[in-house]
Amino acid sequence: xxxxxxxxxxxxxxxxxxxxxxxxxxxxxxxxxxxxxxxxxxxxxxxxxxxxxxxxxxxxxxxxxxxxxxxxxxxxxxxxxxxxxxxxxxxxxxxxxxxxxxxxxxxxxxxxxxxxxxxxxxxxxxxxxxxxxxxxxxx
Numbered sequence: 001x002x003x004x005x006x007x008x009x010x011x012x013x014x015x016x017x018x019x020x021x022x023x024x025x026x027x028x029x030x031x032x033x034x035x036x037x038x039x040x041x042x043x044x045x046x047x048x049x050x051x052x053x054x055x056x057x058x059x060x061x062x063x064x065x066x067x068x069x070x071x072x073x074x075x076x077x078x079x080x081x082x083x084x085x086x087x088x089x090x091x092x093x094x095x096x097x098x099x100x101x102x103x104x105x106x107x108x109x110x111x112x113x114x115x116x117x118x119x120x121x122x123x124x125x126x127x128x129x130x131x132x133x134x135x136x137x138x139x
Contacts, residue, residue, distance in 0.1 A: 002092020003099075009040065010097040021101070025126050026050065028103065029057050032094070032124075041065050049123075061120040064113065066090070087112060090122055102130040 013019070017035060022028040029047045037059075038044050045059040066087045091107040098105045104127040111117035 002089040002094075003096035004092075005089070006093035006096025006098075007100050009093060010100045013039065013097070025054050025057070025103075028098075029059075029124070033059060036097075045122075048121075056123065056125040058110065059122045059124065061113075061122070064120050087114070087120070094122070094124065098124075099130075104128050104130055 013036060016039070019031060019035070022031055029050070033045050033047050043061065043063045043065060045061045047057055048060050049056075049058040051057065064087055066089065088109065091109065095105055095107045098107075106123075106125040106127060108123055110121040110123050111119060113120045
C-alpha cells in the first residue's frame with residue numbers, strides 16, 4: 001500500500017517543489033528529510049549514520065504523526081508486538097517515491113518508539129541507480 005502511495009506522492013512533490021535531480025544520495029537524503037517530510041507530515045527527521053561510501057543513511061523521527069495516538073498491547077498479544085511495525089507505511093512510501101526517480105532502494109525500520117525503543121529509525125540503502133528507459137513501443 002505504501003509503495004503505491006509513494007509512486008503517486010512523488011508527482012505531487014515534484015510539481016509543487018520544482019525540484020531538480022539530486023546529484024548524490026546525500027542530497028537526496030536532505031531533500032527527503034527537509035522538504036518531503038516537512039511538506040507531507042509537517043515534521044523534519046534528522047539524518048544520521050551516513051555510510052562512508054554514501055549509499056545508506058538513517059532517518060531519525062523525533063515525532064511520528066502516524067503513531068501519536070497509538071499504543072501496542074505489550075502483554076496481551078506478544079506475537080503482534082514482536083512482528084508488527086505500525087509505521088511500516090513510511091518504508092513503502094519512500095521506496096515507491098524513490099523508485100519513480102530511478103533509485104532502487106531498500107527501506108526498513110531499525111527501531112520504533114511505539115515498540116519501546118528510545119527513538120524511531122528508518123534505514124535507507126541505495127542498491128543502484130536505474131537507467132532512464134523508454135517503454136517498449138514508445139519512441
